[in-house]
Amino acid sequence: MLDPRSVHAAQFLARFRTLPAAQVVALLHRHATMELAEVFEESTRSLVAEVAALVPAEIRDEIVEKVGSLILVGYLLHAEEVAAPRQKMSNA
16 A cells, blocks of 8 residues: 555655646745755755855855755645645644
8 A cells, every 4th residue: 555645645746747837826925935955955055055165155045046946846845745634634
């Protein structure tokens, strides 16, 4: 039997890839703030700085942007996972 969280994650990520920009923005507004995105970016920047000797200088900013985005998508996935049971209960 598949883990329901794995199924939810796969479904969310498949749906997320196809969302129009306006729906992505709505999702961000529902679950995150600019401050949270900045926390993720700063945390990523700090991690990249720790391994700076291993990362070519010309791609550090790109890595920060991509990893920060991945962290934010993971956060959104979790937020949707937490919200899903509440939505099912309120629809019952």
